[in-house]
Amino acid sequence: MSVSSEAAPVPRRRRRKTHAADEERVHYSRWFWPSFTIPATIWLAILFILPLYTVISIAFGTVDPIFRGPLPVYEPWWWSGNQFGRVIDDSFSFYRPVYVHTFEYVIVASAICLVLSYTVAYYVARFGGKRKALLLVLLIAPFFISYLMRMLAWINLLDTQGYVNKILTFLHITPHPIDWLGGRPSTVIMGLVYGYVPYMVLPLYAFLDRIDPNLLEAGRDLGAGPARTFFRVTLPLSRPGILAALVIVSLPMFGDYYTNNLLSGSPKTTMLGNLVDEAVNSTGQGNKAAAFVLILMLLVLIPMLYYMRSTSKSLAVR
Amino acid sequence: MSEGVLTESSTRAMTRGRGGFIRRWARDPWRKPTILATITWGYLAWSLLPLLIAILVSFNHTRDSSIVHLFSFQWWWSDPDSLLHDPELHTAVVQSLKLSITTMVIAVPLGVAFALGIDRWHGRPATGINFVMLLSFVMPEIILGLSLFFVFTFLLKSVPLGTTAQILGLVTFQISYPVIIVRARLLTIGKEYEEAAMDLGATPKQSIRAVLLPLLYPAILASAAIVFADTIDDFVTVRYLSGPASSEPLSVKIYNFARGQPSPAINAAATFMLVSTIIVGLIAYVIYRVITKGQHGGGVSDFATQL
Numbered sequence: 001m002s003v004s005s006e007a008a009p010v011p012r013r014r015r016r017k018t019h020a021a022d023e024e025r026v027h028y029s030r031w032f033w034p035s036f037t038i039p040a041t042i043w044l045a046i047l048f049i050l051p052l053y054t055v056i057s058i059a060f061g062t063v064d065p066i067f068r069g070p071l072p073v074y075e076p077w078w079w080s081g082n083q084f085g086r087v088i089d090d091s092f093s094f095y096r097p098v099y100v101h102t103f104e105y106v107i108v109a110s111a112i113c114l115v116l117s118y119t120v121a122y123y124v125a126r127f128g129g130k131r132k133a134l135l136l137v138l139l140i141a142p143f144f145i146s147y148l149m150r151m152l153a154w155i156n157l158l159d160t161q162g163y164v165n166k167i168l169t170f171l172h173i174t175p176h177p178i179d180w181l182g183g184r185p186s187t188v189i190m191g192l193v194y195g196y197v198p199y200m201v202l203p204l205y206a207f208l209d210r211i212d213p214n215l216l217e218a219g220r221d222l223g224a225g226p227a228r229t230f231f232r233v234t235l236p237l238s239r240p241g242i243l244a245a246l247v248i249v250s251l252p253m254f255g256d257y258y259t260n261n262l263l264s265g266s267p268k269t270t271m272l273g274n275l276v277d278e279a280v281n282s283t284g285q286g287n288k289a290a291a292f293v294l295i296l297m298l299l300v301l302i303p304m305l306y307y308m309r310s311t312s313k314s315l316a317v318r
Numbered sequence: 319m320s321e322g323v324l325t326e327s328s329t330r331a332m333t334r335g336r337g338g339f340i341r342r343w344a345r346d347p348w349r350k351p352t353i354l355a356t357i358t359w360g361y362l363a364w365s366l367l368p369l370l371i372a373i374l375v376s377f378n379h380t381r382d383s384s385i386v387h388l389f390s391f392q393w394w395w396s397d398p399d400s401l402l403h404d405p406e407l408h409t410a411v412v413q414s415l416k417l418s419i420t421t422m423v424i425a426v427p428l429g430v431a432f433a434l435g436i437d438r439w440h441g442r443p444a445t446g447i448n449f450v451m452l453l454s455f456v457m458p459e460i461i462l463g464l465s466l467f468f469v470f471t472f473l474l475k476s477v478p479l480g481t482t483a484q485i486l487g488l489v490t491f492q493i494s495y496p497v498i499i500v501r502a503r504l505l506t507i508g509k510e511y512e513e514a515a516m517d518l519g520a521t522p523k524q525s526i527r528a529v530l531l532p533l534l535y536p537a538i539l540a541s542a543a544i545v546f547a548d549t550i551d552d553f554v555t556v557r558y559l560s561g562p563a564s565s566e567p568l569s570v571k572i573y574n575f576a577r578g579q580p581s582p583a584i585n586a587a588a589t590f591m592l593v594s595t596i597i598v599g600l601i602a603y604v605i606y607r608v609i610t611k612g613q614h615g616g617g618v619s620d621f622a623t624q625l
Binding site for chain 1: 351354355357358361362364365366368369371372375428429431432434435436438439441443444447449450451452453454456457458459460461462464465466467468469472473474486487489490493497522547550551553554558569572573576577584585588589591592595596599
């Protein structure tokens with residue numbers, strides 16, 4: 001969540017020149033700066049790259065004939081596509097509804113997140129005024145509150161004896177309490193929105209806050225109404241921020257299984273993350289779990305690369 | 319935006335008399351953003367009220383989850399099933415604190431050193447390494463957690479599942495936070511201070527220790543607070559890497575019990591986690607204010623943009 005708004009963009013050419021000047025004046029040894037990165041690099045090599053490779057080795061590995069456990073194959077030339085191929089086949093038949101659910105829930109929840117957080121971020125950035133600090137504190141608060149706590153709160157509220165049902169029956173909207181936690185897609189989507197919307201509000205706020213108000217005033221001066229200024233100036237300017245924010249929330253949603261488990265727990269709302277979690281928790285399905293992890297990784301690869309490109313670009317420009 | 323009283327009244331006068339009230343209101347360019355304000359405050363209520371209720375439930379003196387039977391500390395320490403007396407919950411609290419403090423102590427220095435190095439090292443390998451670091455930041459946690467589970471069960475078998483594996487995994491997942499926060503700060507600082515120090519005769523090491531590091535303290539602090547808060551809440555990576563039941567921290571316990579056997583003690587446990595992260599956040603904010611004293615800025619919003 002690196003959102004510092006201060007630095008003005010520095011023209012590229014000038015930056016290069018300063019670098020050249022640095023190297024003339026200050027003599028670091030050649031290995032001075034690279035040596036700083038060595039501990040973290042070794043750490044990531046052993047505990048990030050190697051594990052990812054292990055997943056691939058298991059997904060393309062074989063099965064222990066006696067214990068039914070996975071046998072990883074570490075040499076790429078001996079990889080076999082049997083296990084992975086079976087999971088892919090199942091994905092198009094047996095598990096198809098799961099993929100459909102996953103995409104449906106993630107898309108709907110991200111869209112709701114976007115509308116909600118854009119509105120809030122826009123209001124705080126443009127009209128926050130004297131209350132800006134208070135509003136920001138309230139917006140940051142969920143960041144420091146665990147995801148579990150927030151889900152627990154809704155488990156309490158949506159219970160058959162919880163407050164939501166109490167209010168609904170009190171107002172005679174429903175005659176009987178509704179079983180919100182018994183596998184309803186709407187509950188799962190609400191949970192996803194509730195869980196991830198804070199991660200969208202802050203970056204969007206930081207982005208909208210940086211938009212120069214002079215541009216908006218120019219739009220208004222040139223005769224555009226408030227709505228037109230918004231759609232012709234603010235919205236196009238905030239497009240990169242919107243895309244980055246959408247990626248920030250949809251990536252973890254694709255791998256989410258806990259929201260679903262906590263707020264529904266029913267096979268009717270199973271998502272891809274649940275398949276992974278169930279496979280790893282049952283014995284003899286290690287290959288399947290690894291295959292699902294690999295599929296998940298491929299699914300999120302493009303949004304992931306997009307986000308990384310936009311982040312490194314903004315780092316380079318600033 | 320400029321909201322001059324004169325312009326306001328004159329536009330009001332101009333639009334008066336044409337169309338109905340709603341139309342006039344909708345056309346008034348200086349009207350207050352009532353709808354936006356309603357949505358914002360509604361959003362805040364929706365995001366914070368459920369939490370308030372969940373916190374209040376932990377002070378119940380019955381077993382149900384309504385907030386009419388306040389106010390007792392039964393689920394905090396007097397009941398045998400309370401947070402303090404249930405041995406399982408008690409162990410979990412200790413484990414949570416152990417994991418998050420150790421992770422913070424390891425991940426922050428590694429990340430800060432990496433950020434410094436990668437920021438000044440312009441070479442082809444640097445681009446690749448930086449790519450891997452960013453990848454670890456955006457990778458969905460379930461992928462990372464499971465691949466670590468697999469590596470500890472098949473390849474690095476000398477590390478048993480349990481506390482050590484959990485710490486190794488958590489550091490891997492958290493290391494990118496200090497990197498990203500510190501790099502953002504490095505970009506705003508620029509190289510001038512360091513160069514000035516070296517012009518005045520400091521060695522590179524001295525200039526980093528005496529000039530650059532103090533300038534980076536706010537960012538280091540913010541990242542330490544984030545790493546602590548994020549680790550104490552983590553249950554995905556930790557759950558896959560936990561061995562015996564005694565290595566399950568509070569977050570995993572809450573996850574296991576939340577649907578099965580809800581009890582106000584679970585709410586008390588969650589509230590405890592909440593309070594500890596808020597305390598860490600506040601400490602970080604106070605130190606941040608002390609460090610940035612005299613510099614312009616240093617308010618809540620600047621702290622927020624550090625995050």
